[in-house]
Amino acid sequence: MSVFKMNSKLTDEQQTAICSQLGNVKLNLLYKASIHGFTGEAFHKHCDKKSPTVSVGYNKSGRVFGGYTSQPFSQFGGFVKDDEAFVFSFSGERLNKYSVNNSSYAVRMTKNSGPNFGDTLILVHKDEQKVYSNQSSFTGYLYTKYYTFTAEKMHGNDLDLTDCEVYQVEECLQFENPWRTVTWTSEEKEKLMERIKSYKPSISSVSEARVLLVGQVGAGKSSFFNSFKSIFKGRVSGQAINGTCSTSVTSQFRTFIVKPEHEEKPLPLILCDIMGLEAKEGEGFHVDDITNIVSGHTPDTYQFSPSGPLHSEAQGFCKNPELKDKIHCVTYVVDASTISIMPQNMEDKLKAIRKKVNLHRIPQLVLLTKIDEACPLVKKDVTNVYKSKYIKKLAASRFGVPLSFLVPVKNYSEEQELDMNIDILLLRAVDQILHLVNDFFDEHRD
Structure with a gap:
């Protein structure tokens, strides 16, 4: 037969x-x-x-x-x-x-x-x-x-x-062995927290790493900052405003620091947030603003305008930025649950930004958020993230960066208490960002 x-x-x-x-x-x-x-x-x-x-x-x-x-x-x-x-x-x-x-x-x-x-x-x-x-x-x-x-x-x-x-x-059956190895213990969480707190830039003229968060409206940029901050506060907390509306909640260029609970000294890390990207032409963050931001020309609280980028004669424009004023790593925040239906205009905007960032030789990382909404296996248990064939295939299929530069995370959204496993994913993401920042500094030594 x-x-x-x-x-x-x-x-x-x-x-x-x-x-x-x-x-x-x-x-x-x-x-x-x-x-x-x-x-x-x-x-x-x-x-x-x-x-x-x-x-x-x-x-x-x-x-x-x-x-x-x-x-x-x-x-x-x-x-x-x-x-x-x-x-x-x-x-x-x-x-x-x-x-x-x-x-x-x-x-x-x-x-x-x-x-x-x-x-x-x-x-x-x-x-x-x-x-x-x-x-x-x-x-x-x-x-x-x-x-x-x-x-x-x-x-x-x-x-x-x-x-x-x-x-x-x-x-789909999960991988028998995880595609990345993670230690899911309280000791690992403490080790990651201590490594981030004691981080010191590898170049003496800079005291803090400056990291830019870029992403579509609703992808979770502000939520990522709030979630990371929550770990060092010891409770779920918020500072950067986040929401679920279709237009950007963030309208200014904002820089945020994290000060651990009961400590005077902030972490040696500044997270920079911008207006969310929108698919429609003429709305949301203007792509040409990216050059001013990564070059250190854009002042804190600068009000974005979709109609055009910051001009060199504008009030507050930093004409002679130092290395400490510039962006040392660009992190793209992407909603894993909507990657496959991302509008073409949005994909084009992200590509245009990546192209401009590449000209400045700044390292780039992709954070995949909402992984629990994208994969039932992860929703059941976040520690399954690196056992999920779907998350790995999803991560590898849509971005022109190596898989090692794609990091899945889960932000705090409905939770009222901290979760050790969520914390470990967030801390690992920031730890990798800081490694990339040092790679950037290695190219700028005197």
Whole structure:
């Protein structure tokens, strides 16, 4: 008996983008219409009673689109409720996600068709090599769209399928051995705290490391500072304002120090916060401001303007900055739970900033925040972070920096008490930042 080997048409990047919406999972191919047949019968034979699933259509125009449901397929003919369902399309490797509008009509179980997402998107429609897409503008029950998308965004108005695939979503096994070794003990936490407190720059003219935090609105820049400060205060505390709104809470260039509880001397570290990056052109932090900041020209409390960068004649502009005034390491704060759906404009802004920072030969690090929201394995226990295949794959797939320069952390958000394991991740991140600062100083010795 011959066995067909089914090869997925999804690229690794596309699979990663889909899985990023679902957690620490992998996709197992169940049904491939070009092998099993473009019929409802073939689809149901291989996919009924299987869940969760991702269904993918491919058309002659090269578009890739489909949907996810947590509910098992069947042939009973009615609608099935699914709060988690969504449909999607790809623009290259970038995922466009459209959540269900009315979860009671998320999926319909039709006998003579393939995957049916609320009678709004149907693959292998009526036993044909076709897509059905409800683009009617009429109102009324018969024309209700339970997912909102445009034909151009979804499939480019090309309804001829070249293939249809259905994947079962399976929980990914964790690594048997962590991809980084961490000692999760109170002794390790104390050792890291002491190393940071006793840090001394390797160049005599500088007494403190200056580190710039850069990130999209809501990524967790201010939360990172507050979380790090909390460790040395011995309680969850806040200083830099953070929030969850869609526009930047930070509007000024601010420098923050951390003074350990019951100690007069602050840590030899200054964390610099800027206005959050926004995807829309003309909003949020202006990319050209980065040169003034890293060069030490920008004064504390400088009010950012999206319309243009700081000018050399502006009040407070530091015309002759010394090495101690400059930025010694740039740290990008990135939300791990939304990397795969990061807007192209945002990615372009980050690349533009990295390019400008590279010209100054300043070391750069990426902090992956909200790792517990990105991976259920980590949500269950933060010490699983370096056992998570998903976090490692996610970290390696979207940035042009070595994996050793990507550091996952969890900020304090809902917690009211300190957690030793969260503290260790945060302290390890700052410890690595300080190592990079010394690398910078090594290039600036007299």
